[in-house]
Structures are given as C-alpha cells and as structure tokens.
Amino acid sequence: xxxxxxxxxxxxxxxxxxxxxxxxxxxxxxxxxxxxxxxxxxxxxxxxxxxxxxxxxxxxxxxxxxxxxxxxxxxxxxxxxxxxxxxxxxxxxxxxxxxxxxxxxxxxxxxxxxxxxxxxxxxxxxxxxxxxxxxxxxxxxxxxxxxxxxxxxxxxxxxxxxxxxxxxxxxxxxxxxxxxxxxxxxxxxxxx
Amino acid sequence: xxxxxxxxxxxxxxxxxxxxxxxxxxxxxxxxxxxxxxxxxxxxxxxxxxxxxxxxxxxxxxxxxxxxxxxxxxxxxxxxxxxxxxxxxxxxxxxxxxxxxxxxxxxxxxxxxxxxxxxxxxxxxxxxxxxxxxxxxxxxxxxxxxxxxxxxxxxxxxxxxxxxxxxxxxxxxxxxxxxxxxxxxxxxxxxx
Amino acid sequence: xxxxxxxxxxxxxxxxxxxxxxxxxxxxxxxxxxxxxxxxxxxxxxxxxxxxxxxxxxxxxxxxxxxxxxxxxxxxxxxxxxxxxxxxxxxxxxxxxxxxxxxxxxxxxxxxxxxxxxxxxxxxxxxxxxxxxxxxxxxxxxxxxxxxxxxxxxxxxxxxxxxxxxxxxxxxxxxxxxxxxxxxxxxxxxxx
Amino acid sequence: xxxxxxxxxxxxxxxxxxxxxxxxxxxxxxxxxxxxxxxxxxxxxxxxxxxxxxxxxxxxxxxxxxxxxxxxxxxxxxxxxxxxxxxxxxxxxxxxxxxxxxxxxxxxxxxxxxxxxxxxxxxxxxxxxxxxxxxxxxxxxxxxxxxxxxxxxxxxxxxxxxxxxxxxxxxxxxxxxxxxxxxxxxxxxxxx
DNA sequence: AATGAATGAGATTTCATTCAT
DNA sequence: CATGAATGAAATCTCATTCAT
Numbered sequence: 119x120x121x122x123x124x125x126x127x128x129x130x131x132x133x134x135x136x137x138x139x140x141x142x143x144x145x146x147x148x149x150x151x152x153x154x155x156x157x158x159x160x161x162x163x164x165x166x167x168x169x170x171x172x173x174x175x176x177x178x179x180x181x182x183x184x185x186x187x188x189x190x191x192x193x194x195x196x197x198x199x200x201x202x203x204x205x206x207x208x209x210x211x212x213x214x215x216x217x218x219x220x221x222x223x224x225x226x227x228x229x230x231x232x233x234x235x236x237x238x239x240x241x242x243x244x245x246x247x248x249x250x251x252x253x254x255x256x257x258x259x260x261x262x263x264x265x266x267x268x269x270x271x272x273x274x275x276x277x278x279x280x281x282x283x284x285x286x287x288x289x290x291x292x293x294x295x296x297x298x299x300x301x302x303x304x305x306x307x308x309x310x
Numbered sequence: 311x312x313x314x315x316x317x318x319x320x321x322x323x324x325x326x327x328x329x330x331x332x333x334x335x336x337x338x339x340x341x342x343x344x345x346x347x348x349x350x351x352x353x354x355x356x357x358x359x360x361x362x363x364x365x366x367x368x369x370x371x372x373x374x375x376x377x378x379x380x381x382x383x384x385x386x387x388x389x390x391x392x393x394x395x396x397x398x399x400x401x402x403x404x405x406x407x408x409x410x411x412x413x414x415x416x417x418x419x420x421x422x423x424x425x426x427x428x429x430x431x432x433x434x435x436x437x438x439x440x441x442x443x444x445x446x447x448x449x450x451x452x453x454x455x456x457x458x459x460x461x462x463x464x465x466x467x468x469x470x471x472x473x474x475x476x477x478x479x480x481x482x483x484x485x486x487x488x489x490x491x492x493x494x495x496x497x498x499x500x501x502x
Numbered sequence: 503x504x505x506x507x508x509x510x511x512x513x514x515x516x517x518x519x520x521x522x523x524x525x526x527x528x529x530x531x532x533x534x535x536x537x538x539x540x541x542x543x544x545x546x547x548x549x550x551x552x553x554x555x556x557x558x559x560x561x562x563x564x565x566x567x568x569x570x571x572x573x574x575x576x577x578x579x580x581x582x583x584x585x586x587x588x589x590x591x592x593x594x595x596x597x598x599x600x601x602x603x604x605x606x607x608x609x610x611x612x613x614x615x616x617x618x619x620x621x622x623x624x625x626x627x628x629x630x631x632x633x634x635x636x637x638x639x640x641x642x643x644x645x646x647x648x649x650x651x652x653x654x655x656x657x658x659x660x661x662x663x664x665x666x667x668x669x670x671x672x673x674x675x676x677x678x679x680x681x682x683x684x685x686x687x688x689x690x691x692x693x694x
Numbered sequence: 695x696x697x698x699x700x701x702x703x704x705x706x707x708x709x710x711x712x713x714x715x716x717x718x719x720x721x722x723x724x725x726x727x728x729x730x731x732x733x734x735x736x737x738x739x740x741x742x743x744x745x746x747x748x749x750x751x752x753x754x755x756x757x758x759x760x761x762x763x764x765x766x767x768x769x770x771x772x773x774x775x776x777x778x779x780x781x782x783x784x785x786x787x788x789x790x791x792x793x794x795x796x797x798x799x800x801x802x803x804x805x806x807x808x809x810x811x812x813x814x815x816x817x818x819x820x821x822x823x824x825x826x827x828x829x830x831x832x833x834x835x836x837x838x839x840x841x842x843x844x845x846x847x848x849x850x851x852x853x854x855x856x857x858x859x860x861x862x863x864x865x866x867x868x869x870x871x872x873x874x875x876x877x878x879x880x881x882x883x884x885x886x
Numbered sequence: 887a888a889t890g891a892a893t894g895a896g897a898t899t900t901c902a903t904t905c906a907t
Numbered sequence: 908c909a910t911g912a913a914t915g916a917a918a919t920c921t922c923a924t925t926c927a928t
Contacts, residue, residue, distance in 0.1 A: 149422040151343030226418030228478045230341040235479050242480035271487040275471030286420045287427050288434035295463040533806040535727035610802030612862045614725040626864035655871040663851030670804045671811050672818035679847040
C-alpha cells in the first residue's frame with residue numbers, strides 16, 4: 119500500500135541497482151545500523167542526494183534491499199524443492215551461508231520496524247507453504263510419524279540456528295549435530 | 311581479555327546500575343543502534359557526561375550490559391540443569407522469551423564487533439559444556455542413540471530459532487513443532 | 503515591471519490554475535516558508551518539474567498567487583463600494599476573514615522581497631484611491647469633521663488589526679470595540 | 695510546561711545571549727524563515743552544534759527570542775503608562791518602529807505554531823489589562839463616552855496597522871490620519 | 887564523583903534548479 | 908507540454924568524545 123505510489127526511477131535502472139548493491143554490501147560488512155544513505159552513496163560512488171532521489175527515505179532503501187534478497191532466496195528455494203532429493207536439497211539450501219549475514223541483519227532490524235516485520239513474516243509464510251507442499255509430494259503417506267509441517271519447521275529452524283551461530287563464532291558441537299541430523303533426514307525420506 | 315578498561319565508577323554503584331538498566335531497556339525497545347549514551351542518559355534521567363564517566367566509550371557500555379545479561383542467563387541455566395527433569399527444564403529455559411529481544415540485538419551487534427563476538431562465543435561454549443555434562447549425568451548410558459552433544463545442540467538451536475522467529479512474527483507451524491518436539495524429548499529422557 | 507518573465511504555460515491553463523490553488527492552500531495551511539515547489543507539486547498531484555515549467559522560480563509562483571488574490575480582493579472591494587451603504591459594506595469587506603491568513607503571509611514575505619513589496623504597495627494605493635473616491639461620493643460636504651482619507655485609513659487599519667489579532671488568538675476586547683466602532687461609523691454616515 | 699525542563703546553560707550566559715542577539719538580527723533582516731540554526735550560528739561566529747546545545751530545536755530558539763522581546767516590550771509599556779500623559783505616551787509606544795519588524799515576523803510565525811500563538815496571546819492579554827487599568831486611572835469618570843477597553847483596543851490596533859503598513863511601504867494617508875487621531879486622543883483625555 | 891561547555895562528524899531530509907529528451 | 912535524472916546547498920538534529928572545573 120504505502121510503497122506503491124511515486125516509485126521513482128525505472129524498477130531496473132542501472133543507478134537503482136547500483137544503490138541496492140552498495141547498500142547490501144554495506145549491510146553485510148558494517149551492519150544495518152551503518153547502512154546510511156551517505157555511506158551507501160560513497161560506496162556506490164554516487165552523491166547522497168541521488169540516493170534520496172531513488173529512495174525517499176532510508177527505510178525505503180533498506181526494504182528494497184530486503185525484497186530483492188527475498189526474491190532471490192525464493193528462487194533458490196524453488197530450485198532446491200525441485201531437486202530429486204528435495205529434503206536434502208532443502209537442508210543444503212537452509213545451510214547456505216551466502217544469505218546468512220544479511221538475514222541476521224534483517225531479523226535484528228525487523229524487531230523495531232513494523233513494515234519490515236510484516237514483509238519478513240509474509241515471505242517466511244510463503245516459503246513455509248512451498249516447503250510443506252514439497253514434503254507432502256515427496257513423502258506421501260510415509261509421513262505418518264512426522265507431519266510435513268513439523269519436518270519443514272525443524273529443518274528450517276535448526277538450519278537457521280546453526281548457520282547464525284556459526285556466523286558469530288559460537289559453533290560448538292555443530293559439526294557433530296549436522297552429521298547426525300543428515301543421517302536422520304536420510305532415514306526419514308528413505309522409501310519404505 | 312583486552313578489557314583493562316579505565317573503569318572509574320564502583321562496580322556496583324547505584325548510578326552504574328541505573329545506566330545498565332536504562333541501556334538494556336533502550337536496546338530492547340529501540341534496538342542497539344539507538345542505544346546511544348545520550349539516549350541512555352535521558353532514559354536514566356542522568357547527564358550524558360555522567361554516562362561517559364562510568365563508561366568511557368559507548369562500546370564499553372554495551373559490553374557491560376551484555377556481561378550482566380550473560381551472567382544472569384548462566385544462573386538461570388544452572389537452575390534449569392539442577393531440575394529433576396533437566397531436559398525439559400532446559401527446553402523451557404531455551405524457550406524463555408525474557409531474554410530473546412536482547413539476545414538478538416547482541417547477535418546482530420556481534421557480527422561487526424570482535425570484542426562482543428569473543429564474549430558471546432566464550433559464553434556459548436561455557437553454557438554448552440554445562441549442558442552436555444548435565445545430559446550425561448541424566449541419561450547415562452541410555453544416550454546411545456543421541457550423543458549428549460547432539461542433544462544439547464538440537465535443543466538450543468531449535469529453541470533459539472523458534473523463539474526468534476516468533477519474535478518477528480514468523481511463527482508459522484511453531485506450535486505443532488513444539489508439541490511434537492516435547493514428545494520426542496520426553497521419549498528420549500524416559501528411563502529404559 | 504521587471505516581470506518580463508519567460509512564462510511558458512498559457513495564462514489560464516488548467517494546470518497553471520491547479521498549481522496556484524495548491525500553492526495558495528499550502529501557504530494558508532503551512533505558511534509561505536513551506537510553500538516550496540516540491541510541496542505544491544505534491545499537493546496538486548503533479549511532478550515538481552512541471553511546476554518549474556510553469557513558474558521558473560519559486561518566487562514567480564508566489565507572486566502569481568499574490569496577483570490572483572489581489573485581483574479577487576479588488577473585485578470584492580468594488581462590489582462593497584457599490585453597496586447602498588458603502589461605509590458599512592467597506593467595514594464588512596475589511597473584516598472578511600477569508601483573505602486574512604493569506605494577507606498576513608504576504609505581508610511577512612514582503613518585508614524581505616522587494617518585488618512583492620512593490621506589488622502590495624501598488625495594490626494598497628489603488629484600493630485606497632477607490633475607497634476615498636467612494637467616501638467622497640457618499641458623504642459629500644458632510645465630511646467636514648472626518649476627511650475621506652482619514653476615514654478610509656481608519657476603517658482599513660482598524661479592521662485589518664482586529665482581523666489579524668483574532669487570527670492569532672489575541673482578540674481581547676475586540677467584540678466591544680467592533681460594536682462601538684460600527685455605531686460610530688453609522689453616526690458618521692448618517693444623513694444630516 | 696514543555697519548556698521548563700532541561701534548560702541548558704545559565705539563563706544569561708554570554709554565549710546564550712549572543713545566539714539570541716544573532717537570531718533576532720537575522721529574523722529582522724531576512725525573516726523568520728531564514729533564521730535557521732546554521733545562519734544564526736554563522737552570524738554569531740559560533741558553530742551550529744553549539745546553537746543546538748543551547749536550544750535543542752530551532753523552535754526553542756525562536757521562542758526564546760520572542761520571550762526576550764516581549765519582556766522588553768512590557769518594560770517599555772510600563773514606562774509609557776507611568777508617563778504624566780499616559781494616552782499620548784501609549785500612542786507613541788505603539789508607533790515605536792523599533793519592534794515592528796520583529797512583531798510582524800512573530801505574528802506570521804504564530805499562525806502556524808501553537809506554542810508561539812499561545813505565548814503571544816498571553817502577552818497581548820497582559821498588556822491589554824495594564825493599558826485598561828492605566829486608562830481607568832487617567833480618565834476616571836470622564837470615560838463615559840469611550841470605555842477604557844474600546845480606547846485601549848483602538849489605540850493598539852490602529853497604531854499596529856499604521857506601523858506595519860508603513861513597514862511594507864503601504865503608508866498611503868497615514869500621516870494625515872496620525873495627526874487627526876492625535877487631536878482626537880488629546881480631546882478625549884482633556885480634563886473637563 | 888559529577889557536570890557544563892564545546893566541537894567535529896555525520897545522518898536524514900528537503901530544496902531550487904538545470905538539463906536532456 | 909511534460910518528465911526523469913541529477914546535483915549542490917542547506918536545514919535539522921544527533922552523536923561520541925574531550926576537557927576544564
């Protein structure tokens with residue numbers, strides 16, 4: 119609603135993309151709190167005013183970065199779920215550290231920004247639905263013991279924690295757990 | 311380490327504690343990026359200079375808040391592990407939302423601040439050791455299928471994800487998973 | 503004079519009028535200092551560039567608003583002076599609050615803008631001449647005690663002050679004064 | 695209420711006074727819209743941040759200038775009312791052009807700023823009360839025809855208009871009116 | 887143990903204006 | 908007629924930090 123009107127600049131103008139790239143890089147390297155229009159502009163080699171021309175407020179810029187990242191994640195997820203071994207592919211997707219830093223920044227930001235909170239929640243729900251559908255397709259009636267919802271949640275939640283804790287150097291016992299969980303997963307998805 | 315800070319105020323002066331309280335409150339309500347010495351001072355009804363008198367740099371203040379929160383969490387963890395049903399108590403401890411907001415702030419901060427990263431990593435390792443020891447005491451040789459390390463990691467990681475995702479409104483499928491996991495946990499800790 | 507501006511838009515194009523309307527509204531609601539081309543454009547639902555297309559500088563826009571308002575005020579004045587009781591009609595015209603807010607904005611602006619100062623002075627002189635002529639027609643030789651010039655000035659000056667002070671909530675004693683002054687006016691214009 | 699707390703700096707520190715002087719000068723010369731903290735700082739030879747140290751917001755600065763000017767006007771008014779010929783002295787006080795420019799700025803500002811509106815209204819009411827009391831003392835029961843309130847309002851309102859219109863070069867017929875009104879005033883205050 | 891004064895940097899945003907199309 | 912892109916200046920405010928007392 120609030121973001122529909124007066125979107126300036128073509129959705130894919132080179133300048134706009136350069137700003138998004140720069141903002142994403144600054145967020146990853148210095149944290150969202152440092153992704154100011156000034157710093158992003160400097161990073162992109164642009165004038166600060168031009169950043170504001172494309173994104174009236176700093177928030178608009180941050181949210182645009184989120185949307186792009188979320189869209190990309192959705193594509194990756196779709197690819198994973200189309201894999202011959204969807205559960206293992208999903209697990210690998212979940213553990214992919216490419217998106218980790220950014221994800222943590224957005225989660226921390228979201229706590230204090232309702233617009234972002236809503237966007238994240240919506241994206242998470244959508245992903246969850248896709249995952250559950252894929253698990254149902256894969257397991258069929260073998261899924262008596264573990265409901266697709268429970269499986270989807272455990273894979274996502276466990277993966278996210280492992281990846282995030284590794285990101286801040288708190289990865290004690292992760293390797294052992296990863297190996298064990300992969301065994302368990304394989305067991306679950308094994309044909310009867 | 312490297313914390314030979316020129317601390318001036320007595321460790322437990324009322325003023326110092328008031329600053330820590332105010333800083334914690336601001337971090338929870340507005341995020342770490344907004345926990346500036348000025349805002350914390352205003353919140354505590356003190357002059358900004360006084361905050362700098364107790365904590366030479368803003369970082370010192372943030373880290374002091376972390377240490378206090380970590381100490382308190384360690385006490386809570388010790389209580390949980392002393393419970394007659396340590397696994398279930400540990401799970402409840404992990405799901406306690408009192409600390410969630412603060413934890414997420416510190417994780418986001420830590421990505422870009424090495425001192426904090428080290429402190430968190432150290433605390434996480436210490437907690438992990440205590441948990442593993444407790445699980446070993448509890449399960450004894452029943453723990454053939456699930457090594458204490460794996461159990462400890464899964465409980466912590468799963469709990470942390472559930473609690474954080476709930477915090478940003480992305481709690482799809484959590485309730486069902488929680489119920490299922492508690493059943494599983496009970497099963498694991500059941501005497502043979 | 504000195505207004506050989508490179509005006510591009512047709513004098514009465516719908517767009518031009520929409521800009522003038524929007525600018526007037528912004529001036530009344532937020533003050534002249536906030537009547538920027540950007541805000542006016544937003545208010546009119548137009549692009550900022552289009553405003554500059556019709557009014558090369560912000561000043562041009564402000565002065566165009568003034569001219570239109572002054573023209574309209576002149577028409578109202580002419581109607582009042584054609585009334586069977588011109589003095590009372592003039593007094594009512596002077597007290598008309600429709601124009602007050604705008605008038606005060608222009609007076610404040612004029613202090614620091616010579617072009618506007620000249621325009622206002624010219625318009626005030628013209629109005630004054632019309633009023634004096636009307637009073638002479640009305641009072642004829644009854645106007646021994648009060649010269650038409652004095653009468654015209656007192657009515658305008660008193661009315662303007664009352665209306666402006668009321669506008670900023672400083673209307674102490676105004677009602678009583680208004681009643682008294684109307685009695686005095688009626689007395690003055692009474693046939694011998 | 696809102697301005698009582700955390701007033702920084704001694705009420706009469708040299709720096710504070712220098713800022714007020716500079717702000718007043720800028721307001722008179724360039725209008726309130728240009729009395730920004732930046733320009734005021736430049737005018738006073740200070741850094742912009744220092745201005746914000748004394749006056750957290752631009753509004754605070756403007757209002758402090760108003761209060762000082764209003765206090766000074768009150769003193770002048772008291773002197774005038776203590777004159778042996780209070781009505782004539784009041785008229786001269788009203789016509790004093792020293793305060794005119796500033797007064798017009800504040801009136802224009804007040805339309806859009808409630809805090810200022812309230813302050814002006816309060817000051818105007820207070821002045822009005824002092825004037826009425828002085829007129830009552832002076833005229834005693836001679837004031838049958840013109841109530842003190844009406845006299846006070848007419849003197850103030852007429853004087854204010856003359857002075858303001860002169861300020862923007864719209865002083866047609868003012869001299870003649872002034873002479874006539876002074877005769878009328880003298881007549882009114884003449885002992886029976 | 888505490889505070890007032892001061893400063894330089896930076897963040898966010900708005901602005902008028904120009905120019906090419 | 909109209910618009911999108913761009914820019915440099917300025918306004919408002921917040922910040923961490925230092926220093927003298």
